[in-house]
Amino acid sequence: MLEKFDISITNASKGMALxxxxxxxxFYEKPESGWLVFQTALLAKVCVGIYVVLSGYGLAESIKKRGMELGVFYKRRLLKLYMNYWLIALLFVPFGAWFMGRTLLSVYGEHSFEGFMIQMLGFHMFTWVSYGYNATWWFMSLIIVLYAIFPLVNFLSARFGWWFLAFCAALLFVPIPLVNDWIFPFAVGVFLSQRNGLVILFEWFQKRGVVGFFILLVATLFMAWYRQHGWLFDSVRADTFFGILLIIWTTKFSLFFSWGKKALEFIGVHSFNIFLFHTFIYYYYFPDFIYGFYSPLLIFLVLLGVCLLISMVIERFKLLIGFDKLI
Incomplete structure (x- = not known):
């Protein structure tokens, strides 16, 4: 029986999402890798929805213990977010500029300093900078906005519940730059925390035994199909529901296989670091090395292993400089 969707399960889910x-x-731009690899790569974009749901959930869980004092919340959360972002940039951008030919001038043009500063503030996706030095950093523009509106989302979710979720679902069809696809999954994460929803969902499937297992399997396969071929709530709009089902599968796996839980937790702990720098490894700096392994599974495992090793070194470096004391 699952009594609480705690930090260990959250980290395991982050590991799955990573x-x-x-x-x-x-592989999402490589159909030559084979139909199954290409289609699963397209489906794997649900990772963004999973992270957004877990972000809303995690923030709502954190204020249960510490309360909601706006100044303290923004200082603690945004400082931690920015400091980790800036550290990765400090480590990888100079390396790219000095050794890999990816200079600020080549990326931002004649306004290189201004462009880089805008990206380091996380506002780049709302400006001419766009994806900038690292395309994956688009998510920083999104998560900063979601952190900023969290106190309001938390209040409205607690006050209006399902009505507020319906309003957020309607925002999926409103052209709000960058954030319109992601306010809904963020609000759902907050809602699930406030009502212990993930535990309730998990236990609903568990209590039905084999029948529950097949219901979960059929629902997951249907959502995978619907995400690619459905209408209205298709594509990323379906990722809230698809992502929650994958979180439930991860929870089942983690509770059944202790070694699997430990492995996913370990990956999850490093997920934010790896999210910030993995594009440098496989795309900007060393694509020939990574893709040189030919087999999709081996390519994936090599990238995962390399990224974990780099992240472990970064975490060791943080300890040596007392990085956590700065935030």
Missing amino acids: MLILWHHL
């Missing part, structure tokens, strides 16, 4: 990110980025 592996989906790598699979998606490696």
